[in-house]
Amino acid sequence: MATLTVPEVVTSPAEDAEQLRKAFQGWGTNEALIISILAHRNAAQRKLIRQSYAETYGEDLLKSLDKELSSDFERLVLLWTLDPAERDAFLANEATKMLTSNNLVLVEVACTRSSLDLFMVRQAYHARFKKSLEEDVAYHTSGDFRKLLVPLVSSFRYDGDEVNMKLAKSEAKILHEKISEKSYNHDELIRILTTRSKAQLNATLNHYNNEFGNAIDKDLEADPDDEYKKLLRATIECLTYPAKYFEEVLRLAINRLGTDEWALTRVVATRAEVDMERIKEEYYRRNSIPLDRAITKDTSGDYEKMLLTLIGHGDA
Structure with a gap:
């Protein structure tokens, strides 16, 4: 369920590329023109614009944008313009680097994308970084984090709705046992979370809740300061209730002292075409303020305009 507004009649990729070229020329960049084009095109259309731009002007559109824009607005436009699999590969690579390491980003990419999408991310990662995502994750993590993250990013789950209730029952029991024993890194617990389909996991966790009187995340x-347990909770939430997970990321990004633009940019760029409506509903339910109003209070300028357009409230 996407929010992105794409005009009824879309100009050709060649015309869009030409308009973008004009936006870069003359005195100062025409940011409004860039927003009016890119923020109103879906992933397939943006890909064609990039192709047309490269064919006509002999330069990657991303390079031109990089030269012309700056700061948070630049990061948002660049992430948005990337093909979704390339974007995820870039974010995952950044998340394995020492200065920008972020295990939660790896969980998001591994657990909120479809199996095929994640497979395409791994292919894009090979093509761009000449290594595998798995090897970088394994190299840059250790201990329990590595034990959980490597199988998560290499997973190819069944994506259908078939559920085995008997299995859900027995695996709910295993999960409850391991969590009661505080064996959060137990092989069986990790096996269940990293291999079962999302439908199967939902059935297992429903059974867990009904049988043991408490939701698994409760x-x-x-121990809220335990980073590994925080990652386990994020894994479960991303697999079973992504809108709730992303609402929380946005809430923390906006409500902290000084906005976490990094997180705000990432969530809007990666979810605008996926489940932004659900995330907005969740945000309003949890905070009693619409997401667009929260963003307006916390951001400004072209960055704010681009964010609002992507979440479906812009009039750019």
Whole structure:
């Protein structure tokens, strides 16, 4: 369920490329023109614009944007213009680097994309970085984090709705046992979370809740400062209720002292075409303020305009 507004009649990729070229020329960049084109094109259309731009002007559109724009607005436009699989590969690579390391980003990419999408991310990663995502994740993590993250990013789950209730029952019991024993890194617990389909996991966790009287994330909340448990909770939420997970990321990004633009940019760029409506509903339910109003209070200028357009409230 996407929010992105794409005009009824879209100009050709060649015309869009020409308009973007004009936006870069003359005195100062025409940011409004860039927003009016790119923020109103879906992934397939943006890909064609990039192709047309490269054919006509002999330069990657991303390079031109990089030269012309700056700061948070630049990062948002660049992430948005990238093909979704390339974008995820870039974010995942950045998340394995020492200065920008972020295990939660790896969980997002591994757990909120479809199996095919994640497979395409791994292919894009090979093409761009001449290594595998798995090897970088394994190299840059250790201990329990590595034990959980490597199988998550290499997973190819069944994507259908078939559910085995008997299995859900027995695996709910295993999860409850391991969590009660505080064996959060147990092989069986990790096997269940990294291999089962999302439908199967939902059935297992529903059974867990009904049978043991507590939702699994509540049972994992005991120690909020434990980074590994935080990652486990994020894994479960991303697999079973992504809108709730992303609402929380946005809330923390906006409500902290000084906005976390990094997180705000990432969530809007990666979810605008996926489930932004659900995330907005969740945000309003949790905060009693619409997401667009929260963004307006916390951001400004072209960055704010681009964010609002992508979440479906812009009039650019």
